[in-house]
Amino acid sequence: MLLEGLDLFMDSLSKSKYIVALTGAGISTNAGIPDFRGPNGIYKRKDIPGEKIFEVSYFQQNPADFYKLFSDMVDSYANAVPTKGHLFLKKLEDIGRLKTVITQNIDGLHQKAGNTNVIEVHGSFSNFYCISCGKVFPMSEKIVSVIRKGNVPVCDACKGALKPDVVFFGEPVHGLEKALTEVQRADMLIALGTSLSVYPVATLPSYITDNTMLVIINAEPTQYDHRAKIVLHEDIDLIVERTKLL
């Protein structure tokens, strides 16, 4: 099954001219960054109140819980290097086949890998803003050192808590219009390392046209498997190795 799917995948890649990738946390797990819903996901941790930790109303009441989670993750983010999955998408861009990466990830690894057209629909850690007065603070060593100690970074103007410009549940997603246009232009949409379970991003694959081939590479089944031409339930890096494209 796997090899069959792989041959068809390789053959389809060679014929595609407008590939769009839709990635999730699973493309970064081999870089040491945990996903959310996989077997070792963040939401499985007993010391975390599940998805609540990413709810904006919960953050406003308990910013310390969020930063406690990130105190032991901030270094894994800073030291993470792109996986074979990230490098595979960079290679597809270099050979002119991949046009856009739509990512739910906030780890910046697609940019580190060198992809140039990345839509970070769930934001990123590049900027923080004060939840009281709105003042914006670019990510800095100072903020990282506060977070590393498990403390809450605060605004130097009003002492309000700083929040990263990451999209929490209850906040509008970034770049959704552009992402939708790209999905509708694609002749191949590859979903990599995402459970495709969080809306509105999880609606994107439903907007593919009849000339778009949906490919899903994910360790676990997703709600779109039945609509995909190719489904590979396997480790992304293993699939990339088998393509011999790197």
Ligand code: APR
């Ligand atoms: N290879 C293939 N699949 C993998 C790998 C891997 N190396 N590692 C993990 N996976 C799969 C998991 O089995 C899981 O199905 O990746 C998927 C990741 O799914 P989630 O943890 O739900 O992550 P994601 O889809 O990115 O979540 C979307 O939810 O909490 C919010 O904002 C957060 O952006 C996140 C959004």
Ligand code: ZN
């Ligand atoms: Zn402030």
